[in-house]
Each structure stands twice: as structure tokens, then as C-alpha cells.
Amino acid sequence: MKKYRGYLIDLDGTIYQGKKRFPAAQRFIQRLQANHIPFLFVTNNTTKEPADVVANLADNHDIYVQEQNVYTAGMATAAYLAQDANRQHREKTALVIGENGLKSVISQAGFDLFQADPAYVVAALDYDVTYEKLAQATLAIQQGAQFIGTNADALIPTERGMLPGAGSIIDLLRYATHVEPVLIGKPNDLIIKNAIELLHLPADQVVMVGDNYQTDIKAGMKAGIDTLLVYTGVSTPTEVKQEPVAPTHEIESLDDWEV
Structure with a gap:
């Protein structure tokens, strides 16, 4: 397995499903933290601010991160609106x-x-x-x-x-x-490119982790980075086999991935 210096990680369907816990996801984040590997939760969920995401992860999933670990489609949308309004x-x-x-x-x-x-x-x-x-x-x-x-x-x-x-x-x-x-959000690559810049890492050293081929994986592909599809949410192996381009990596559980 290729070793990556940075991770972009989806939330819904990858780290949890609603209030349902994914213990493998908790262990995955703990491995990243233990190895001092930077990561950002890059989520299309616009209903919460970063502080709310951090609180939800801690209170409902025993995953402890900082607001700096969260980048939402809402944040990317606000940035786009400000830039477009100034430009136009x-x-x-x-x-x-x-x-x-x-x-x-x-x-x-x-x-x-x-x-x-x-x-x-x-x-x-x-x-x-x-x-x-x-x-x-x-x-x-x-x-x-x-x-x-x-x-x-x-x-x-x-x-x-x-x-x-x-x-x-x-x-x-x-x-x-x-x-x-x-x-703005996934599968558009704008949110991914913004997130890569926040990690301050070369794109070829970053991987996009997600459960949805149509959003997470396609966004990573469009941004030119490697992708890791975990089958815990939206996409199924049967569906993905029909796609013209396969994810860089495919796993059944985040326990299967070595950081």
C-alpha cells in the first residue's frame, strides 16, 4: 500500500451513518493521529458549522478532533460567493x-x-x-x-x-x-483543491477517502489525487465495477487500511 502524507476524508457513510457508530473509523482516525498524519474531514454536509461537526464526532462517536480538521461544502460555497461577487x-x-x-x-x-x-x-x-x-x-x-x-x-x-x-x-x-x-461540493474538484491547499502538501501525497463513488471518488479523480473507496455507505462493489475508471484503492472496512 502506498503511504500518504495527508488524508481528505468524507464523513457521512465513511466515518458514521447518522448516529450509527463505525468503530473501524474511530480506530482509523486514531491511527492517523498517533502517526501525526494531517487530515481534513471534507464533507458535503452543509447543515453544520465546524464546531458542530467536532462536537458531534466527540459526543456521538468518541472521535476527538479540532475545528481545523473540518472543511465543509458550506465553507467552500461561502468562499466561492465572496470571490465571485468581487470578481463580477x-x-x-x-x-x-x-x-x-x-x-x-x-x-x-x-x-x-x-x-x-x-x-x-x-x-x-x-x-x-x-x-x-x-x-x-x-x-x-x-x-x-x-x-x-x-x-x-x-x-x-x-x-x-x-x-x-x-x-x-x-x-x-x-x-x-x-x-x-x-x-461547489463533491464531485466538483473545487472543494478538494481548496482542502489540499489547507494541508500544505503536494497533491500526489494526498488521498481522498470516501464511501460514494459518484461524489467522493469522482471529486478526487477530477482534482488529480489518489482515491480510497470504503464500502460502508452509498456505493457497492457491483456498481463500481460498472464504472469506466476504478478508484485507486477499494476496501471493505477502514480496518483494512494501513496508514
Whole structure:
């Protein structure tokens, strides 16, 4: 097995499934920490801020990390919005379909989330999504707002099973408006390239670890880094065998991987 100097690691389906613990994942993180190998949890989950992710890992999974170990699609989206608004000379206003974790990081980036005619519409996973929210977003996009999707996950793994993800909401707006969104999170490589820069390591020394071929693995491939697919979440061996390009590594459990 190749030895990597840095790891980018998915959360949902890789480290846990909802509140379900993955003991092998806990042992994997402990091995990284014992060997002083830097890592970032790179997650498409936009519902939480880094502090919430850290607290969830500690309280529910006995995994103890720092906020600096977390990089979310929400953080990447806020960074993209700020850069795009400056580059395009657009107002820093946004209508956000999403949870408070996403709204908070976008607000911290200097955006007004309450203006009637927003320059941006950001769509993400929203546990309280309503027809009215979708109607407002549809109208704003039709009127010229830039359409941003945080990530394309059609499903998210939970203790209840596979539930609709952000991609399902984004696709509804795409279908309604006939406008293609700018996608920020995995499988887009933007979030991965940002994360690699945060590790301060060469790309060929970093590996992307995840359970979902369509998001985690494709994002790593697009960013030009090695990939490690663990079969604990979304993707199955049968599905992956049908893909034209295989992950760099495939394992059944994170216990099978030596750091």
C-alpha cells in the first residue's frame, strides 16, 4: 500500500451513518493521529458549522478532533460567493435554502440573506424545505439571480436509511428554471483543491477517502489525487465495477487500511 502524507476524508457513510457508530473509523482516525498524519474531514454536509461537526464526532462517536480538521461544502460555497461577487461586481445578497450552518458561514462572508431581490440563490439540504421556499428561489433565478448548488448528493445515509439529499432539492430548481447551477461540493474538484491547499502538501501525497463513488471518488479523480473507496455507505462493489475508471484503492472496512 502506498503511504500518504495527508488524508481528505468524507464523513457521512465513511466515518458514521447518522448516529450509527463505525468503530473501524474511530480506530482509523486514531491511527492517523498517533502517526501525526494531517487530515481534513471534507464533507458535503452543509447543515453544520465546524464546531458542530467536532462536537458531534466527540459526543456521538468518541472521535476527538479540532475545528481545523473540518472543511465543509458550506465553507467552500461561502468562499466561492465572496470571490465571485468581487470578481463580477455583484451585490453580496443571497437567498439560501439550507440549514443554519450554511446560512451562518455565508453571512460571515459578508452576505445579506434577507434582501428581496438577491444576487445569488444558494440551494442545499434543508430539513424544513417548503413549497414557498422553492417558489421564492425559482422566481429569483428566473429574474437573474446566480444559481449556486452546494453539492450534488441525491441521497444521504442516515440511521433510517438513504434519504433525499441536497442534490434532490437542487435538481427540482434546475428542472423548474431550466438553469444549470454552479456546483461547489463533491464531485466538483473545487472543494478538494481548496482542502489540499489547507494541508500544505503536494497533491500526489494526498488521498481522498470516501464511501460514494459518484461524489467522493469522482471529486478526487477530477482534482488529480489518489482515491480510497470504503464500502460502508452509498456505493457497492457491483456498481463500481460498472464504472469506466476504478478508484485507486477499494476496501471493505477502514480496518483494512494501513496508514
